[in-house]
Amino acid sequence: MTHVQQAAEKTVQMDRVGGNMVEVTCSFCRGTGKDPFGIMSWLSNCCVCGGRGMVQAPALNRRCAHCRGTGAVKTFTCTVCRGTGYVPVIPGPLLPCPECRGTGDDASSALACITCRGRGWVSHKS
Numbered sequence: 024m025t026h027v028q029q030a031a032e033k034t035v036q037m038d039r040v041g042g043n044m045v046e047v048t049c050s051f052c053r054g055t056g057k058d059p060f061g062i063m064s065w066l067s068n069c070c071v072c073g074g075r076g077m078v079q080a081p082a083l084n085r086r087c088a089h090c091r092g093t094g095a096v097k098t099f100t101c102t103v104c105r106g107t108g109y110v111p112v113i114p115g116p117l118l119p120c121p122e123c124r125g126t127g128d129d130a131s132s133a134l135a136c137i138t139c140r141g142r143g144w145v146s147h148k149s
């Protein structure tokens with residue numbers, strides 16, 4: 024007689040919140056949940072995570088090039104990653120963006136590079 028004990032399957036993964044999203048520390052406020060620049064007030068909630076200190080990011084992510092993963096461009100919320108500091112990984116072979124050379128910045132403004140949409144990488148099309 025075999026006695027098979029099924030171990031409770033413990034999934035060791037990041038706090039998955041469904042789909043392909045994971046919960047990560049908010050880059051904009053570094054997890055404090057407070058407005059990092061005190062634009063409204065130093066006591067206001069972070070506008071990116073709403074004060075939770077955590078945000079949802081794609082499970083396959085890379086640091087946002089435009090804001091260097093900080094979630095902020097100067098004192099504004101980064102438009103590329105919406106302040107989270109993470110952008111989805113672009114599938115397939117990639118090349119550093121020829122326009123911004125991987126910085127994700129538009130040379131003539133503080134906006135994101137249009138060619139790579141601020142990601143610093145473009146898909147390599149042969």
Ligand SMILES: [Zn+2]
Pocket residue numbers: 049050051052053054055056057069070071072073074075076077
């Ligand atoms: Zn935040």
Ligand SMILES: [Zn+2]
Pocket residue numbers: 087088089090091092093094095101102103104105106107108109
């Ligand atoms: Zn960003």
Ligand SMILES: [Zn+2]
Pocket residue numbers: 120121122123124125126127128136137138139140141142143144
């Ligand atoms: Zn670019």
